[in-house]
Amino acid sequence: MKLFIDIGNTAMKWRYTLNGGVVQGGCRHGRDWAPVVELLLAGAPAQRLVSVWVASVAGREADAEVTRLLLAATGVQARFYYSRAEHHGVTNCYPEPVRLGVDRWVAMIEGFRRFGPCIIVDCGSALTIDAVDAHGHFMGGYIVPGLGMLRGALLRDTADVHIEPGASSLGLGKSTGQCVHNGLLRMSVAFVTEVVVELRQVLDDTCKVLVTGGDGPELLEAFAFDFEHMPDLVLDGLEFVAGEEQ
Numbered sequence: 001m002k003l004f005i006d007i008g009n010t011a012m013k014w015r016y017t018l019n020g021g022v023v024q025g026g027c028r029h030g031r032d033w034a035p036v037v038e039l040l041l042a043g044a045p046a047q048r049l050v051s052v053w054v055a056s057v058a059g060r061e062a063d064a065e066v067t068r069l070l071l072a073a074t075g076v077q078a079r080f081y082y083s084r085a086e087h088h089g090v091t092n093c094y095p096e097p098v099r100l101g102v103d104r105w106v107a108m109i110e111g112f113r114r115f116g117p118c119i120i121v122d123c124g125s126a127l128t129i130d131a132v133d134a135h136g137h138f139m140g141g142y143i144v145p146g147l148g149m150l151r152g153a154l155l156r157d158t159a160d161v162h163i164e165p166g167a168s169s170l171g172l173g174k175s176t177g178q179c180v181h182n183g184l185l186r187m188s189v190a191f192v193t194e195v196v197v198e199l200r201q202v203l204d205d206t207c208k209v210l211v212t213g214g215d216g217p218e219l220l221e222a223f224a225f226d227f228e229h230m231p232d233l234v235l236d237g238l239e240f241v242a243g244e245e246q
């Protein structure tokens, strides 16, 4: 049985693969790693764990702690995949390739492998948009705060903005909560839409747009362009690149 883990800045997502079967889970981690690893292991199928591969953007301290916890509990040494200059036909445009978030990198490799040129929208703690052309060149991307971060900033930096959870739409808000939810949704959707429209003039107007990330379901309701919702794109990419490593 193999274990693949995607550690972002808000949530940890995991996937066990065992002779054809797949068991997945995920939760917000709050950077409290012990209970999250415990939860991850509690959901493990009763099979011998042979390998653990991790794609993490949570920082080296988090990586070391998760590695320690997994080793103590399973005896297996977690292996970390990091962004690089080129892999599986995708070339990295960063001057220092390893600085590119590995979640973005493995998503690009998976997207290019399956669709060729693609635009990847990851609605995570940060909202990222990345473009890969027909030659596998990572053209570049954008990093902006995700919906959770935007709401948090408004709450933290204002005295009278109190946000109750609520559905969001693109319409004018008629309460503080609605003004915030709808405003942040509209701002995020407008940004993504403008970039997609522009990139589809450069890449190809049928270029696939792949939407992933925890806030994906909320944003894609409002997208007016066609897209593929691929909530497991990062885990899919990690499983692919890990499978090719010895």
Ligand SMILES: Nc1ncnc2c1ncn2[C@@H]1O[C@H](COP(=O)(O)OP(=O)(O)O)[C@@H](O)[C@H]1O
Pocket: 007, 008, 009, 010, 011, 012, 026, 027, 028, 123, 124, 125, 126, 146, 147, 148, 149, 212, 213, 214, 215
């Ligand atoms: N289990 C969860 N319950 C509610 N919201 C979540 C959950 N996990 C993630 N989110 C929301 O999704 C966003 C994070 O997306 P995700 O892609 O899961 O995280 P990461 O950035 O850690 O990869 C945040 O805005 C957060 O509010």
Ligand SMILES: CC(C)(COP(=O)(O)O)[C@@H](O)C(=O)NCCC(=O)O
Pocket: 007, 008, 009, 010, 057, 099, 100, 101, 102, 103, 104, 124, 125, 126, 127, 128, 143
């Ligand atoms: C941009 C990110 C924070 C997104 O991570 P997430 O929202 O999934 O937590 C992550 O890809 C990252 O830490 N990147 C490193 C900087 C870069 O990609 O340029």
Ligand SMILES: [K+]
Pocket: 008, 103, 122, 124, 125, 213, 234
């Ligand atoms: K992510």
